[in-house]
Amino acid sequence: MSWLLERFFYSVTGTSMHIKNIITTRYRTGWLCHLLLLFCILSTNAFGQLSQQHVDIDIEAQPLGQAITELATQTDVLIGVDASLVAGKQSPALSGRYTPAQAILQLLNGGGLMAVETAPGRYTVKSANRETSSSNEPIKLPEVKVTGFVDPEAPGNPSYTRTNASTATRSDLPLMITPASVQVVPQAVLEDQQAIQIEDAVKNVSGVSPGFSFGGMSQSFMVRGFETGFASFRDGFRFPLATKFSLANIARVEVLKGATTNLYGRIEPGGMVNLVTKRPQAERYYALNQQFGSYGQFQTLADATGAINESGTLLYRLNFEYLNQNSFRDFGFTDRIFVAPSVTWKIAPSTQFDVDFTYKDLETREDFGIVALGNRPAKLPRSRFLGEPADKTHENIYNTAATLTHAFNDDWRARARFSYFHRNVRDPQTTGFDLDEMTGVLQRGYYRGDASTDAYQGTVDVTGRFNTVGIEHNVLAGWEYYGSFGGVQSISVDASPINIFRPQYSRQNLELLPRNFFIDQTNEWNGVFFQDQITLFDKLHLMGGGRYDWATNAVGLAFGEDQSLADAKAAVNKVNNARFSPRAGIVYQPLEWLSFYGNYVQSLGSANTAFDINGNVLKPQIGEQFEGGFKTSLFDGRLNSNVAYYHLTRKNLAVSVPGQPFSVAVGEARSQGVEVDVSGQVTDGLSLILTYAYTDAEVLEGDNKGNRLWNVPKHSGSVWARYDVPVEPLHGLSFGAGVFVQDKRPGDPANTFIMPSQARVDAMVRYRPKLMKSRLSLQLNAYNLADSTLFGGTLGDRNSINIGIPRMFVGSIHYAM
Missing domain, CATH: 3.55.50.30 (Phage tail protein beta-alpha-beta fold)
Structure with a gap:
C-alpha cells in the first residue's frame, strides 16, 4: 500500500x-x-x-x-x-x-x-x-471551499471520529487494520461531557465499568470482567497506583481491551487505559476554562502552546488545573493543583526531542462508601460517611518523561524513551470489617501509611517498513525496563466501632500512635518484544510476535513498634518469573469500509505484586485470549464501529483485603462475551456514541467456583448524542444527551449480595457565539438528571461499596484565542 x-x-x-x-x-x-x-x-x-x-x-x-x-x-x-x-x-x-x-x-x-x-x-x-505555466497571468479559480491545517487533536475539533490509535501496536496504525479492539475517546467528547477524571471518559467504552475507587481517590476499572489493578498508562508509560488523574493535559483516552496489552509488560488481561497527552504545537493557542458546579465545585483550566523561537524548532505547551470540590458525601472534598509543561525540540528534520514534566498536589479523603445489609447495599442516605472526618489524604506526584526520536529514512525510525515517577503520600483511613446486621454496629480498623514510591521506566524500539518478494512488512522490535521501589511506614490498629444508622464520630487521634507495620517492596522487569505486520494483496494483514519478560518481585514485612523499614528490607521474600507471551492476529479487509479480524494472545499479569498476610508473594496471573470480530467505516469514514466476541481466561486471580495491603488468591476465572462500539458522525451536525456489552464472567476454580465475578454487569450499554443546530440564527448552539445503563452485578466473590441495575441520564447545552477573533463557549451539563441511586464498584467484600453521584450541574465559561 x-x-x-x-x-x-x-x-x-x-x-x-x-x-x-x-x-x-x-x-x-x-x-x-x-x-x-x-x-x-x-x-x-x-x-x-x-x-x-x-x-x-x-x-x-x-x-x-x-x-x-x-x-x-x-x-x-x-x-x-x-x-x-x-x-x-x-x-x-x-x-x-x-x-x-x-x-x-x-x-x-x-x-x-x-x-x-x-x-x-x-x-x-x-x-x-x-509549477510552470505558459502564462504569467495569475491563476483564476472558481469559488472554492477553504480549510486550514486541522490536526485531529487540534483545539476545538468537534469530531467524535478517530481512525488511528497507537496503543494497540506502539505505532500509529489505522484501526481498520489493527487486529484488536481499541476504542478512542477524543477531546471533543471530554469537552462535551466536561470530564474531570478517567472514569468520566471510559464510561463511553463498552465492557468497561468502575472498579473500587476509594471515593474517587484512585481510578480502577473492570475491563472485560477483570480489574485493571489500579494501574493506568500515560503516553504508554505505566503509572503505578492509578491515583486521581487530572485530564487537564489529556488529548484523548485510548482503551485497549484484552490480553493484547502484552506489549506493555505485566498488565491485567482485561485491558488497559492509556492517556495520550496534548503535544506542543507550532501555531499559538491560548485557552482559559472556568467551571462552577454543584456542591461547591470550582475548577480553573489553562492551556497555552506555540513556538518559542522564530524558526519554529522549539515548541512549548503548558497545562494548568486548580480544582476545589466538595462532595455530596459527608466530609468529602478534593483540592488539587496540577501543572504540566512540555517542550519539543526539532533538532533536525529527522530528529526530535520531547521533554514532559507533571506535578500534582492533592488533598482529599478516602471514602470506602457504605456496607451491604442482607443481599443488597444498605438503605442509607447517599451522604452517609462511615470513616472518620479527621482522616485526610495528602499526595504529591512528580513525573518527568523524555523521548528522542530519529528517522533514518522514510521507512525506518528509532525511539528511546525514559520516565521517572515519584510519589509521596500520607493516607489515613478508618474502614469497616465486620457488621452486626441486627444492631447496625460496624467494627472498624485504622490504617495510616506514609509511603514513598520511585518508578523508573525506559524503552528503546525500532520500527520499519520493507518489502520481500512483494510482501509488505511493518516491524517493531524493542526492549523495556520497569522498576518500582517503595517503602511504607504505617500504623495498623483497631478503631472505635460506628453505628451505620446513627453514626457518632470518634475524637480519638490515632495518628500519634507509633508506627507498627513496615513494608518494603520492589517490582521490576526487563522485557524484549517483537512484532511484524505483513500485508498481502492490500487486503490481508497478518500480525505475529510476542514478548519475553524476566520479572522480579520482592516483598518484606516487619511488625511491631520496635521494627523499621530496614527490618522489612532484611525480611524480603523474592520471587522471580520468566515467561514468553505470544501474540498473533489477522485482518481481512475485503472492502475499504469493512474488515474482519481475530487474535490469539497470552499475557503475564502483574499479580505477583500481591502478597498474602505472611508476606508470601502470590503466583503470577496468566491470561489467555481468543478474539474475533469485524469493523466498519461508514458514511465516507465518518462513522466507525467495532463488534467483538472474545473468550478470556485468567489464572491465579487475587483479591485485596479491605483496609490492608494483603491479598488472597481465588483460583481461575473466565470472561466471555460480545462488545459493540459505534462512534462518529451520523448526519450533518449529529454526532453519536453507542455501546453495548454482554459479559459472562465466572469463577472456574477455588472456593467460589461457579459464582459470577464481582463488579461485572452481565449487560451494559450507553448512548450519547450531540446535535449542532445548523440554522444560521442559532449557529453555535449545541445540545447533547445520553443514558448509561448497567445490569445488576454481584458485590463480592461469594455473591452474598447484589448491586441493583441502574441507569444514569446526562444532558448538555452549549452556545459558542462569535466574539471578535476568539472562541467563546458557554456550557451547562447535567448529570444523573433522574437523581437515581447509583453505585460504583466494591473492593470485593461487604464493607466497601462506592456511591455514585446524585443529580449534579456543572457550568463553564471557555475562552480561546
Missing part, C-alpha cells in the same frame, strides 16, 4: 452550504518527521456549481495556517493544503468584500504559493516554484 491514511470527517450545516473536511495522517513516502498531510475534498450540493457570492471578510495579519482557518470560518469554503507549505509563513491583513477565490489568492500572494485545480471539483495549494 503506498499510503497509510487516517480519515477524519466532520460536518456542520450552514444556510445553504455544507463543510466536509478529510484529513489524512503522515504518508508512507514522506519523511516521518513531517507534519500531517491534509487533503480536503471539495464538494457542494450534488457537486453542482460553487458559489460566486461576495462576502464580508475581516482577517488580521497572522500565521498563514491560522488565516486560512479564519477564512474558512468567515466564508464557509474549503481547499486542500499541505501543512508543511504554510508552516512559518505569515499572511497579510485582509478586509473587504471578496469572493472566496479572490480571498485565498490574496492570502497566498507573495508567499511562494499558488492554488491550482487538481481534478474536477478539487483544488490544492502548491509551491509556485515547483
Whole structure:
C-alpha cells in the first residue's frame, strides 16, 4: 500500500452550504518527521456549481495556517493544503468584500504559493516554484471551499471520529487494520461531557465499568470482567497506583481491551487505559476554562502552546488545573493543583526531542462508601460517611518523561524513551470489617501509611517498513525496563466501632500512635518484544510476535513498634518469573469500509505484586485470549464501529483485603462475551456514541467456583448524542444527551449480595457565539438528571461499596484565542 491514511470527517450545516473536511495522517513516502498531510475534498450540493457570492471578510495579519482557518470560518469554503507549505509563513491583513477565490489568492500572494485545480471539483495549494505555466497571468479559480491545517487533536475539533490509535501496536496504525479492539475517546467528547477524571471518559467504552475507587481517590476499572489493578498508562508509560488523574493535559483516552496489552509488560488481561497527552504545537493557542458546579465545585483550566523561537524548532505547551470540590458525601472534598509543561525540540528534520514534566498536589479523603445489609447495599442516605472526618489524604506526584526520536529514512525510525515517577503520600483511613446486621454496629480498623514510591521506566524500539518478494512488512522490535521501589511506614490498629444508622464520630487521634507495620517492596522487569505486520494483496494483514519478560518481585514485612523499614528490607521474600507471551492476529479487509479480524494472545499479569498476610508473594496471573470480530467505516469514514466476541481466561486471580495491603488468591476465572462500539458522525451536525456489552464472567476454580465475578454487569450499554443546530440564527448552539445503563452485578466473590441495575441520564447545552477573533463557549451539563441511586464498584467484600453521584450541574465559561 503506498499510503497509510487516517480519515477524519466532520460536518456542520450552514444556510445553504455544507463543510466536509478529510484529513489524512503522515504518508508512507514522506519523511516521518513531517507534519500531517491534509487533503480536503471539495464538494457542494450534488457537486453542482460553487458559489460566486461576495462576502464580508475581516482577517488580521497572522500565521498563514491560522488565516486560512479564519477564512474558512468567515466564508464557509474549503481547499486542500499541505501543512508543511504554510508552516512559518505569515499572511497579510485582509478586509473587504471578496469572493472566496479572490480571498485565498490574496492570502497566498507573495508567499511562494499558488492554488491550482487538481481534478474536477478539487483544488490544492502548491509551491509556485515547483509549477510552470505558459502564462504569467495569475491563476483564476472558481469559488472554492477553504480549510486550514486541522490536526485531529487540534483545539476545538468537534469530531467524535478517530481512525488511528497507537496503543494497540506502539505505532500509529489505522484501526481498520489493527487486529484488536481499541476504542478512542477524543477531546471533543471530554469537552462535551466536561470530564474531570478517567472514569468520566471510559464510561463511553463498552465492557468497561468502575472498579473500587476509594471515593474517587484512585481510578480502577473492570475491563472485560477483570480489574485493571489500579494501574493506568500515560503516553504508554505505566503509572503505578492509578491515583486521581487530572485530564487537564489529556488529548484523548485510548482503551485497549484484552490480553493484547502484552506489549506493555505485566498488565491485567482485561485491558488497559492509556492517556495520550496534548503535544506542543507550532501555531499559538491560548485557552482559559472556568467551571462552577454543584456542591461547591470550582475548577480553573489553562492551556497555552506555540513556538518559542522564530524558526519554529522549539515548541512549548503548558497545562494548568486548580480544582476545589466538595462532595455530596459527608466530609468529602478534593483540592488539587496540577501543572504540566512540555517542550519539543526539532533538532533536525529527522530528529526530535520531547521533554514532559507533571506535578500534582492533592488533598482529599478516602471514602470506602457504605456496607451491604442482607443481599443488597444498605438503605442509607447517599451522604452517609462511615470513616472518620479527621482522616485526610495528602499526595504529591512528580513525573518527568523524555523521548528522542530519529528517522533514518522514510521507512525506518528509532525511539528511546525514559520516565521517572515519584510519589509521596500520607493516607489515613478508618474502614469497616465486620457488621452486626441486627444492631447496625460496624467494627472498624485504622490504617495510616506514609509511603514513598520511585518508578523508573525506559524503552528503546525500532520500527520499519520493507518489502520481500512483494510482501509488505511493518516491524517493531524493542526492549523495556520497569522498576518500582517503595517503602511504607504505617500504623495498623483497631478503631472505635460506628453505628451505620446513627453514626457518632470518634475524637480519638490515632495518628500519634507509633508506627507498627513496615513494608518494603520492589517490582521490576526487563522485557524484549517483537512484532511484524505483513500485508498481502492490500487486503490481508497478518500480525505475529510476542514478548519475553524476566520479572522480579520482592516483598518484606516487619511488625511491631520496635521494627523499621530496614527490618522489612532484611525480611524480603523474592520471587522471580520468566515467561514468553505470544501474540498473533489477522485482518481481512475485503472492502475499504469493512474488515474482519481475530487474535490469539497470552499475557503475564502483574499479580505477583500481591502478597498474602505472611508476606508470601502470590503466583503470577496468566491470561489467555481468543478474539474475533469485524469493523466498519461508514458514511465516507465518518462513522466507525467495532463488534467483538472474545473468550478470556485468567489464572491465579487475587483479591485485596479491605483496609490492608494483603491479598488472597481465588483460583481461575473466565470472561466471555460480545462488545459493540459505534462512534462518529451520523448526519450533518449529529454526532453519536453507542455501546453495548454482554459479559459472562465466572469463577472456574477455588472456593467460589461457579459464582459470577464481582463488579461485572452481565449487560451494559450507553448512548450519547450531540446535535449542532445548523440554522444560521442559532449557529453555535449545541445540545447533547445520553443514558448509561448497567445490569445488576454481584458485590463480592461469594455473591452474598447484589448491586441493583441502574441507569444514569446526562444532558448538555452549549452556545459558542462569535466574539471578535476568539472562541467563546458557554456550557451547562447535567448529570444523573433522574437523581437515581447509583453505585460504583466494591473492593470485593461487604464493607466497601462506592456511591455514585446524585443529580449534579456543572457550568463553564471557555475562552480561546
